[in-house]
Amino acid sequence: MAKRIGIEVSLAVAEAVKLADTDVIAAYPITPQTHIVEHLSELVADGSLDAAYIPVESEHSAMSSCLGSSAAGARTFTATSSQGLALMNEMIYIAPVLRTPIVLAIANRALSAPINIWNDHSDIMSVRDAGWICLFAENGQESLDLTLISFRVAEDPKVSLPVSLNLDGFTLSHFIEPIEIPDKETVDKFLPPFVPCFKLDIKAPMSLGLLGGPEYYTESRKATDDALLASKTVIKKAFAEFNDVFGRQYNVVESYQAKDAETIVLAMGSISETAMTAVDELRAQGKKVGIVRLRLWRPLPIEEIVEAVGHAKNLAVIDRHLVLGAPYGPVGLEMMSVFYSASQKPNISNFVLGLGGRDVTRDDFKYIFDRAAAQQGQTRYEIVGVLE
């Protein structure tokens, strides 16, 4: 087994991109993602990664370059955050329909305004409908592991879709923690070279990204959605094979102390670890509480969610993003729709917290567990700890 070393999570992600033999990195630096591409530029410059590093002039160009290189058959990576993802938006929507298996690490950060460099999930939620597979990491080891898994899933011929790996800005990207960096031989066992289903080739010319008029647009969108929904099977298979090689099992939905829990918190990302510790402390007081985490956000793993939380008396859904003008946050809304037609369903409530880097503590979760169990029929999200 590889030795654990103390390394910043951003650098570990960059090391994974190196171990994946990535061909092209096109990126523009933005806090808190910068350390990832900074380290990659060093690895390319010192010759330890044989890749083309394209220092573009904007995120719009970064994703445009990624589209081109991925369509030409190159294993392609970029990373961004917040406003950078917003500037990519136009190209973000194109990648899934062109079926370009780009891997994008997002060090999640709040969208402006007010301008804020800290962590929440407003950036990824702004592109949740674009057709990308969305994975969430909880800690540094997962950030590295899921980087490798992202390439594997994206490039699977049955999938051929872009993947966004979400790791919380600062709370993950800037933490130094123990991480096992695998050796190249082990990574090679899990991640084969990229063999594109089709590619731009001057010897066999083809066009990508043509006009899709009323006759084709609907079908193109539907075909992409079908591919995205079907990717769940491949993702689960990749998780199983990752476990075979590395001995770490991931699942699209993961539970902690949830089987016999009366009240379950459902969350995504790095706050889940703090939530687990809160669960430990509440369990010690005899409270039947648990946590369920979505590792896969897109495609939404509906069956697995129902199986994991359907038995609970109360379900508290966490959102790290405020949908202005709507009754619930994005995750809250989806859980309501998942259970809308179910005959037996939990009492669902929606809590928004940790916006723009506000610290998320064990006490926040203890409040949420109590509050979710005490109230029925919440009609609007509640922001935890908002000053009014």
Add this chain to the structure above:
Amino acid sequence: MASQDASGITIMSMLEIRFHGRGGQGAVTSAELMAQTAIGMGKYAQAFPSFGPERRGAPVTAFLRISDSPIRIREKVYEPNVVVVLDPTVMNVTKVDQGLKPDGLLLINTHQSEEQIRNRYGFTQKISTIDAVKIALEELKVPITNTVMLGAFSKVLGQATLKDVEEPFTHRFGGALAVKNLAAFKRAYEETKGVA
């Protein structure tokens, strides 16, 4: 779970530390190097800065957790066991003992005595002082106190020895600078006074 460390402070299975300094003095580096040292020793640790726009000279906070088992918590450190002050002037603008456990410890870079510090700031917890600027100027020729403070920290809390920091220091500083920082660590380790 609880154990007595070298200073006689009771430490639960996880040690939580908060570093106070000014931008450029290495508070963040201190936390990072100590985390890497502990991880190199087979323990679990995490280090992270209090994220904000970094400005040279402005008060900076960094956090460190060290544990024998995996750490599953990512909130800031609110009730530290130990507070490390890299720059004594920070104590004039920041309440550095905020949330410090009653049986906790303040490790302070100052040329003043424990008694002088206690009288001036009213700290009720244990205090250990070291004139880190003096050692840094003599060993490193610059008033950057991070590795000196780690030497004092390691001595008082029994967390690491010179041998344990060799690899992380060499990795971080490289060559001649690593040698100087190891010398600074060693001197602080040897000269650190007891806990008052």
